[in-house]
Amino acid sequence: MKKILYLIIAAVIAMGIAGCAGMTQSEQRMMTGTAGGAATGAVIGAIAGNAGMGAAIGAGAGLLGGYVYDKHKQSEQRAYQKGYQEGQQRR
Numbered sequence: 001m002k003k004i005l006y007l008i009i010a011a012v013i014a015m016g017i018a019g020c021a022g023m024t025q026s027e028q029r030m031m032t033g034t035a036g037g038a039a040t041g042a043v044i045g046a047i048a049g050n051a052g053m054g055a056a057i058g059a060g061a062g063l064l065g066g067y068v069y070d071k072h073k074q075s076e077q078r079a080y081q082k083g084y085q086e087g088q089q090r091r
Contacts, residue, residue, distance in 0.1 A: 029073070030066035037062015 023031065038059035045054015 025073070026070045029070040030063055033062040033064075033066020033069065034059050035062065037065065 038055045041058015041061070042051045042055035044058070045051040048054065
């Protein structure tokens with residue numbers, strides 16, 4: 001029984017990794033946040049007595065965190081591009 005469970009887990013992970021190939025950086029960041037939040041929420045929820053509810057709450061929090069992180073990285077990239085362009089104009 002454990003072999004089947006491990007095989008299913010490995011298949012899900014492989015599909016998840018393969019599915020990221022055509023995603024934008026924003027989509028990848030939000031998906032990573034969602035997956036990490038769901039996993040953490042499931043662990044905390046299991047300790048508290050309801051892993052499903054914990055996973056759902058964690059996924060929502062992770063998605064929000066991934067979104068905020070993505071906006072921060074986009075802001076950094078815009079600032080870098082602006083500074084780079086200004087540096088090129090001074091040459």
